[in-house]
Amino acid sequence: MPQVVGKQYKEILKKYLESHSEEDLYVGQQFSRRFIEKEIAPEDVISIHKTALLELHPELQDEVWDSLDFLIEMMIHYGFTLRERQSLIRKQEIIQMEMNVATKVQNTLLKTExxxxEGLDVGWISEPARQMNGDYVHFINREHESSVAVADVMGKGIPAALCMSMIKFGMDGLVGENSNPGKALSTINRIVEKSVDDSMFISMFYGKYNSENKMFSYASAGHEPAWHFSNETGTFLELDAKGLLLGVKVDSVYEERSVYMQEGDFIVMMTDGVTETRTEEGFIEMKEIQNLLLEVKEKSASQIAEHVYNNLTEAQNHRLSDDFTIVIFKKK
Amino acid sequence: MKRSSVEIITEWDIVAARQLGRNEAKKAGFGTVDQARITTAISELARNIYLYAGKGRIEIERVTDGGKDGIKVVASDEGPGIPDLRKVMEDGFSTSGGLGAGMPGVKRLMDEFKVISEPNNGTTITATKWLH
Known part of the structure; x- marks a missing residue:
């Protein structure tokens, strides 16, 4: 194959030496792609050049040939640096393939319905900044109750995602019990304390809506406060409850509070990927997020979540700087 | 088959090893580019000996195998040995400092490559290139 390439190269070089035209330089540029496609090393390119020139102009002085030999020596290191790079790219492709599989596994593992x-409209979006998600949303359903856990592992990517899988097992254990938010968080806290590395911090907001008394009760493990939108007053009330991050202390106690939900009210639960949205002008103001919510307060819970997501990603030029999760519980 | 060697003690010996390698490669019938590759491989091996083992030896041998002709380079030293061979053979390790062009680089320049290394018992690297 190199002989064929060498012959073609000689023809192109010959034409250029006669014409000095831009057109022939363009042909040369196109031809150089073939060198790369065929993974011909730089030192071989110079050797091809030398061979071609030797056939076209054997009358040239020895200095020319000697200097080309010198250039070949110079290019050997370039050659294997290039090959090393190609091999690293191939390795990267393998890692990317493994990542795709891992993402699928994560999505299956962390799937939630x-x-x-009755009387509750739920909408939510959870999008990873990179390929794997360090935020986590998990719903638990009972006859008259709907619970949700919104969690955020500090950090992004694979380590956060691996950690999240652990939380999932803690959550599964809760399904059988009739847990209130405060009790649920202490149970998960004990599991996390036992199994997760000390350097991993996890915050979680746990909310539960009861359709019989229309109360929303909640507890927080160092998580972003949620917001309660009151349709009557048209204002937002911050929902926060005392409690340490998960895994810090084995016997942490989590305060539990509750609010009554009227028709048209909704609860907004988020991770800091939402509240710490960074635009070119700096961090976004709470007020701006609340204005976005107000614009669509009449819409369905899913539409509200989408509206916030679409606007905040647009403000960041469609790149997320952190995993982004928003959950809306809306009283119909 | 004919075998010749250079003791590597000072940096100048690296040049002597290169010269020997190039002469042998030329005699064996390798083209300019392959001569340069074999010489660069020898240069890197000799430099590793000089830098990490203090002293050692480069042996160059013309070999034949079933009608194929080639050149075999053996670099040996009694230095500290390579603690983690897998790491040294990894791409990218060389560029992050350490072994110059690195073992993967030398491996790519040649056709066959073998390392035997024991901690505190030195390293022997054998690399062969065949005439195609």
């Missing part, structure tokens, strides 16, 4: 409870 939106709750169906």
């Amino acid at each position: 939106s709750p169906i409870v």
Whole structure:
């Protein structure tokens, strides 16, 4: 094959030496792609050049040939640096393939079904900044109750995602019990404390809506406060409850509080990927997010979540700087 | 088959090893580019001996195998040995400092490559290139 390439190269070089035209330089540029496609090393390119020139102009002085030999020596290191790079790219492709599989596994593992409870409309979005998600949303449904856990592992990517899988098992253990938010968080906290590395911090907001008394009760493990939108007053009330991050202390106690939900009210639960949205002008103001919510307060819970997501990603030029999760519980 | 060697003690010996390698490669019938590759491989091996083992030896031998002709380079030293061979053979390790062009580089320049290394018992690297 190199002989064929060498012959073609000689023809192109010959034409250029006669014409000095831009057109022939363009042909040369196109031809150089073939060198790369065929993974011909730089030192071989010079050797091809030398061979071609030797056939076209054997009358040239020895200095020319000697200097080309010198250039070949110079290019050997370039050659294997290039090959090393190609091999690293191939390795990278393998890692990327493994990542794709891991993402699929994560999506299957962390799959959760939106709750169906009378009088409650639920909408949510959870999008990773990179390929794997360090945020986590999990719903638990009972006859008259709908619970949700919104968690955020500090950090992004694979380590956060691996950690999340652990939380999932803690959550599964809760399904059988009739847990209130405060009790649920202490149970998960004990599991996390036992199994997760000390350097991993996890915050979680746990909320539960009861369709019989229309109360929303909640507890927080160092998580972003949620917001309660009151349709009557048209204002937002911050929902925060005392409690340490998960895994810090084995016997942490989590305060539990509750609010009554009227028709048209909704609860907004988020991770810091939402509240710490960074635009070119700096961090976004709470007020701006609340204005976005107000614009669509009459819409369905899913539409509200989408509206916030679409606007905040647009403000970041469609790149997320952190995993982004928003959950809306809306009283019908 | 004819075998010749250079002791590597000072940096100048690296040049002597290169010269020997190039002469042998030329005699064996390798083209300019392959001569340069074999010489660069020898240069890197000799330099590793000089830098990491203090002293050692480069042996160059013309070999034949079933009608194929080639050149075999043996670099040996009694230095500290290579603690983690897998790491040294990894791409990217060389560029992050350490072994110059690195073992993967030398491996690519040649056709066959073998390392035997024991901690505190030295390293022997054998690399062969065949005439195609």
